[in-house]
């Protein structure tokens with residue numbers, strides 16, 4: 560199946576002081592237009608590495624990424640990125656922070672139209688009344704809302720989210736998840752989100768991609784979720800299959816844990832046996 564977004568045999572090798580280290584290898588995934596896919600896996604397995612390669616912010620070692628028929632080569636306005644922390648210009652207002660990107664991408668639009676576009680998305684994320692407040696005076700949750708508005712205002716084909724709610728308190732996190740889903744359904748943006756949170760992945764996604772532990776991480780399992788859209792949190796939580804999917808995902812992660820412990824033990828045993836072998840073979 561060809562997808563609107565295709566990741567084909569995507570791989571990343573970092574140069575380390577111990578030599579090249581293959582973090583991600585043969586990562587294959589197709590996404591339909593408007594689909595929401597989460598990447599779930601243990602810390603350090605390579606989720607952000609995959610996401611930043613799609614964003615064009617991290618060079619691709621092998622394979623490639625095709626979006627809407629074109630292979631990517633670096634970052635572009637067709638992909639909006641939201642990180643855990645939005646990195647706003649602290650001295651600029653919420654509106655001006657969003658305008659920075661809008662001015663770049665919509666150079667030919669009138670100033671009025673550009674302001675309207677930025678204000679529209681700031682309104683959608685609930686910041687209509689503080690457009691002119693400086694970023695440094697906003698709470699972390701408000702700053703993250705500005706980051707989300709900034710990404711949507713460029714009308715990207717794809718949205719790439721790297722633990723976008725990771726630094727927020729739980730109430731703000733739940734509220735922003737819902738706001739984000741509402742805008743995504745409205746704008747039909749194809750989305751990849753990195754998360755550690757099984758419940759967040761279940762609530763937000765159409766499919767959840769489980770990554771194996773690195774090095775040489777790849778797609779380990781894919782869960783296609785049966786929850787309708789638009790979706791309400793209560794309906795998802797009450798869905799008869801919710802806890803079965805949740806259990807299977809946790810089981811997958813625990814399976815990766817056991818594999819890791821087994822590999823580490825085998826490596827340690829072979830390390831401790833080395834001196835004995837050497838002493839046996841020494842003259």
Ligand SMILES: Nc1ncnc2c1ncn2[C@@H]1O[C@H](COP(=O)(O)OP(=O)(O)OP(=O)(O)O)[C@@H](O)[C@H]1O
Nearest residue numbers: 573574575582601602603604605606607608609773
């Ligand atoms: N520039 C780099 N050079 C060398 N190794 C790197 C580099 N960037 C990341 N790594 C290593 O690659 C591995 C994967 O990192 P990555 O941040 O993609 O994992 P992750 O699954 O997103 O982790 P987390 O869930 O903790 O954010 C880690 O072991 C990390 O130390």
